[in-house]
Amino acid sequence: MSALNLVPLPVSVDLIGTPPFALDDKVVIVADPAATEVAEVAAKVLSQTTGLTLPVASTSEGGDNAREIRLVLPPQGAVDEGALDMSDEAYRLEVTSDLVTLSATTPRGLNWALATLRQMVTPGEDGGWVIPAALVEDVPRFPWRGLSMDVVRSFYTVDEVKTVVDLLATYKMNTLHLHLTDDQGWRLEIPGREALTEISGVTAGAGGDAGFYTVEDFADIQHYAAARGVTVVPEFDLPGHTNAATHVYGELTPSGEPTPAYDGAKVGFSKLYPDLPATEPFLRDVINSMAEQTVGPYIHIGGDEALEMDLGNYNELVTMAEKIARETGKRPVAWQEAAGAGLPGNMIYQFWDPRLTREDMAKAVSEGGQLLLSPANHVYFDMQYDADTPHGQDWSGYVELRDSYEWDPGTQVEGVPEEDVVGVEATVWTEYIHGFDAMTYMLLPRLAAAAEVGWSARRALEWESFAGRIAPESAWWNAMGVNWHRSPGVDWK
Numbered sequence: 001m002s003a004l005n006l007v008p009l010p011v012s013v014d015l016i017g018t019p020p021f022a023l024d025d026k027v028v029i030v031a032d033p034a035a036t037e038v039a040e041v042a043a044k045v046l047s048q049t050t051g052l053t054l055p056v057a058s059t060s061e062g063g064d065n066a067r068e069i070r071l072v073l074p075p076q077g078a079v080d081e082g083a084l085d086m087s088d089e090a091y092r093l094e095v096t097s098d099l100v101t102l103s104a105t106t107p108r109g110l111n112w113a114l115a116t117l118r119q120m121v122t123p124g125e126d127g128g129w130v131i132p133a134a135l136v137e138d139v140p141r142f143p144w145r146g147l148s149m150d151v152v153r154s155f156y157t158v159d160e161v162k163t164v165v166d167l168l169a170t171y172k173m174n175t176l177h178l179h180l181t182d183d184q185g186w187r188l189e190i191p192g193r194e195a196l197t198e199i200s201g202v203t204a205g206a207g208g209d210a211g212f213y214t215v216e217d218f219a220d221i222q223h224y225a226a227a228r229g230v231t232v233v234p235e236f237d238l239p240g241h242t243n244a245a246t247h248v249y250g251e252l253t254p255s256g257e258p259t260p261a262y263d264g265a266k267v268g269f270s271k272l273y274p275d276l277p278a279t280e281p282f283l284r285d286v287i288n289s290m291a292e293q294t295v296g297p298y299i300h301i302g303g304d305e306a307l308e309m310d311l312g313n314y315n316e317l318v319t320m321a322e323k324i325a326r327e328t329g330k331r332p333v334a335w336q337e338a339a340g341a342g343l344p345g346n347m348i349y350q351f352w353d354p355r356l357t358r359e360d361m362a363k364a365v366s367e368g369g370q371l372l373l374s375p376a377n378h379v380y381f382d383m384q385y386d387a388d389t390p391h392g393q394d395w396s397g398y399v400e401l402r403d404s405y406e407w408d409p410g411t412q413v414e415g416v417p418e419e420d421v422v423g424v425e426a427t428v429w430t431e432y433i434h435g436f437d438a439m440t441y442m443l444l445p446r447l448a449a450a451a452e453v454g455w456s457a458r459r460a461l462e463w464e465s466f467a468g469r470i471a472p473e474s475a476w477w478n479a480m481g482v483n484w485h486r487s488p489g490v491d492w493k
């Protein structure tokens with residue numbers, strides 16, 4: 001056990017025992033050219049933590065009294081995100097009395113070193129700030145640690161999404177999955193199909209906000225996220241959850257009439273029809289545009305809860321979507337129901353509903369697929385904490401912080417070994433979560449638990465340890481100005 005309060009718990013922490021590094025306004029952040037963007041993020045995060053404004057420089061000033069925070073990358077530093085290579089995320093953080101060195105093979109790894117550094121900054125005895133002398137070496141257990149955010153039932157602004165990105169990066173979570181289309185609205189501009197956002201961008205679930213991201217907004221979110229080590233995965237949910245599309249295009253329905261707008265919270269009633277001539281061109285236009293707009297290597301094609309569809313039609317449409325997505329060069333991801341559709345290997349299936357059978361997933365994995373784990377009873381953050389929670393729902397039971405923490409991604413699906421699990425993704429569905437205060441209240445503190453489950457070695461997962469280390473994080477949430485829930489069992493500061 002380390003004496004530092006770090007979440008997620010690193011692989012190795014050695015306290016060096018020499019005097020701490022004094023963090024004051026004479027400290028300079030010195031970054032390799034390829035690390036300049038991370039250095040700017042570091043200046044911002046450390047300013048938010050301490051109130052200090054630290055300059056960023058590209059070369060060391062030297063001199064006997066110089067105290068520096070150095071960001072170091074190897075000269076090559078190339079990232080192949082599609083390879084899901086965890087060593088791309090490894091980092092080393094060394095703190096001595098006069099030098100802090102963050103090193104990694106990629107800017108993403110440097111962001112994770114920064115996340116650790118931020119948690120090590122503590123008030124000094126004489127009023128300033130100090131960082132204890134230590135060596136931290138770290139690498140994640142799973143390569144995918146993320147959050148799926150429903151921006152359809154209730155829309156969240158670009159700035160709000162950026163704050164969620166800040167929270168993800170804080171806990172070394174590398175993926176933001178945006179659920180952009182559903183029955184109640186359409187949230188991403190599709191050039192050539194502007195009617196989608198003109199008509200379904202102004203609708204939402206009852207009580208939720210409406211809106212949509214322009215092409216420029218989506219690029220802006222992705223750029224902000226990338227600078228913080230976070231990849232954005234867009235989702236076009238089909239063939240169910242498609243009322244916002246059929247509300248715009250009557251040609252997607254057998255009657256030729258558009259369906260009415262829907263602001264309720266029922267699921268499973270909407271569908272697409274593989275035999276209608278407009279269907280495939282529609283899928284092609286949307287998937288191609290999403291792929292073109294997306295920097296990262298993945299595209300999510302939905303596949304959940306097509307409850308009123310004939311299975312043959314369902315399989316045909318999911319197969320069509322998978323093929324179109326694959327042709328864009330992106331790797332497709334789908335909810336667990338698609339595991340029964342006989343898709344080609346190399347899909348990532350997202351396990352979410354513990355009530356459904358897991359046999360299809362085990363079979364799909366044995367044929368080359370992989371699993372992303374979002375078990376609702378642990379990491380669905382729209383689940384209420386308890387009977388008094390003013391937001392969210394409870395179909396998978398109450399989910400307190402401890403429930404989000406105490407589970408093992410290595411053993412969730414019988415017949416699927418740990419090496420076929422890409423990682424952990426929490427979700428937050430917004431039928432009953434309205435406004436950003438409600439959003440962060442549902443995310444915090446559970447997001448940190450999901451992050452540790454995805455990052456830290458299995459042997460390290462002990463609730464008492466986590467409860468002790470998470471307590472001081474409330475000061476950071478307060479500094480960020482975000483609302484959070486006082487989960488029981490933690491001695492919150």
Ligand code: ACM
Pocket residue numbers: 304305335352
């Ligand atoms: C889901 O919760 N329908 C994936």
